[in-house]
Amino acid sequence: MTLLFLFLGLVSLTIVAGALTLFVLYFFRDPDRRADVQEKDVLTPADGRVVGVWNLESGENALGTRAVKVSVFMSLFDVHVNRIPAGGRISRISYRPGAFFAANLDKASEKNEQNAVFLDTRGGSRIVFVQIAGLIARRIACWVGEGDEVQAGQRFGLIRFGSRVDVYLPEGSRVVVQPGHNVKAGKTILGYLP
Known part of the structure; x- marks a missing residue:
């Protein structure tokens, strides 16, 4: 039973860490953009x-x-x-x-x-x-x-x-x-x- 709780804890921790990593990558995204602009x-x-x-x-x-x-x-x-x-x-x-x-x-x-x-x-x-x-x-x-x-x-x-x-x-x-x-x-x- 202890191994099961340890395993579930590690899985939960991995999911949380993965979600945080994905959020940080999403937040710091920097899409390439080009605009055709005039002087004014x-x-x-x-x-x-x-x-x-x-x-x-x-x-x-x-x-x-x-x-x-x-x-x-x-x-x-x-x-x-x-x-x-x-x-x-x-x-x-x-x-x-x-x-x-x-x-x-x-x-x-x-x-x-x-x-x-x-x-x-x-x-x-x-x-x-x-x-x-x-x-x-x-x-x-x-x-x-x-x-x-x-x-x-x-x-x-x-x-x-x-x-x-x-x-x-x-x-x-x-x-x-x-x-x-x-x-x-x-x-x-x-x-x-x-």
């Missing part, structure tokens, strides 16, 4: 669900001017590799430590740990995209540096286990996604620059 196209930088689109006044956002903010929440089941929304040059990167509220809440944009990437596009516009850590995600990875020339759809970072990316577009940009839309990083058009 802005791709979504994250897989997930659009949780908000806001028009902001000067001083209320990372651009410092009137802007449109689009927030994408990444659940545990979305791809967490982040991609560059438009081609251009990285002019600044700004990391800020913070709290770890649930990333689907509005206050996550203001309070949570985050990494802001400032991009000067080839067309002369400035876009800011902000990686925001969530309740479980406590690690933001950014693989680009200031001065780097980047392409739309290029991988630039990763946020682990449920997080958010906010994108700030200049006033006059036309956003084509709405709250509730499911989007794919480097594939879905988020909007168009002025």
Whole structure:
């Protein structure tokens, strides 16, 4: 009888370990994506669900001017590799430590740990995209540096286990996604620059 319990325990442990391994492999998947984009196209930088689109006044956002903010929440089941929304040059990167509220809440944009990437596009516009850590995600990875020339759809970072990316577009940009839309990083058009 003891051998039977030992055997059942080992089988159970093997099943749990196998399930965890499969989940980690699934979570860190990184599908190859190619998008045919024009100069004014802005791709979504994250897989997930659009949780908000806001028009902001000067001083209320990372651009410092009137802007449109689009927030994408990444659940545990979305791809967490982040991609560059438009081609251009990285002019600044700004990391800020913070709290770890649930990333689907509005206050996550203001309070949570985050990494802001400032991009000067080839067309002369400035876009800011902000990686925001969530309740479980406590690690933001950014693989680009200031001065780097980047392409739309290029991988630039990763946020682990449920997080958010906010994108700030200049006033006059036309956003084509709405709250509730499911989007794919480097594939879905988020909007168009002025």
